[in-house]
Amino acid sequence: MSYIPLLPASRAAPLVGPVAERSDAARNRERLLGAARDLIAEGGVDALTMDRLAERARVGKGTVFRRFGSRTGLMMSLLSDSEAAFQARFMFGPPPLGPGAPGLERLIAFGSARVAYVLEHGDLVRAAESSAQGRYEVPAALLWQRHVEVLLREESMEADPVLMAMTLISTLDPERLLYAVRVQGVTPERLTSTWRELVTRVVSRR
Numbered sequence: 001m002s003y004i005p006l007l008p009a010s011r012a013a014p015l016v017g018p019v020a021e022r023s024d025a026a027r028n029r030e031r032l033l034g035a036a037r038d039l040i041a042e043g044g045v046d047a048l049t050m051d052r053l054a055e056r057a058r059v060g061k062g063t064v065f066r067r068f069g070s071r072t073g074l075m076m077s078l079l080s081d082s083e084a085a086f087q088a089r090f091m092f093g094p095p096p097l098g099p100g101a102p103g104l105e106r107l108i109a110f111g112s113a114r115v116a117y118v119l120e121h122g123d124l125v126r127a128a129e130s131s132a133q134g135r136y137e138v139p140a141a142l143l144w145q146r147h148v149e150v151l152l153r154e155e156s157m158e159a160d161p162v163l164m165a166m167t168l169i170s171t172l173d174p175e176r177l178l179y180a181v182r183v184q185g186v187t188p189e190r191l192t193s194t195w196r197e198l199v200t201r202v203v204s205r206r
Helices: 019-045 052-058 061-068 071-092 103-131 139-154 162-171 174-182 188-204
Strands: none
Touching: 019 061, 019 071, 052 061, 052 071, 052 188, 061 071, 071 103, 071 139, 103 139, 103 174, 103 188, 139 162, 162 188, 174 188
């Protein structure tokens, strides 16, 4: 089973050298990610900086930048496993989120699952997406949009399914969702209900 990474392949570190070096690199990466998770648990996402991570992990700041490239790269690495699991669910998992259900049912399930994902990972998702350059060209973001587009086409959407998919995906923007819940007091149930109403109306007027 494979998934689309959060970062473009061109920004990923090449795998070179003997197996032992790759194993060491993997262990070092997990040690850095563990330290990053500890910092977030102690002080929230804002407490996670490259300087603090280097200090906590007792490595040079250059080591942190070589491993992740930037704070955005670090954020996305922290989300890698959860993003892979999310993709696996809508690409290969059971219906209605996965294959086997009608397009509309899968659309409803996708939006509900994405809302739950954003609320579960909170500021980490917001920080990763809002600070990424070319955030709309990140492979994972393109996959989400393409998935919605395919489901709209399955429902015989003729009114420019590409732009319609882009519009629908924009309503699942992490910053917007978190603001609605935390500041405006909107419940998660209301968010998912509104998504269901939105996509149902879009599909029914195809």
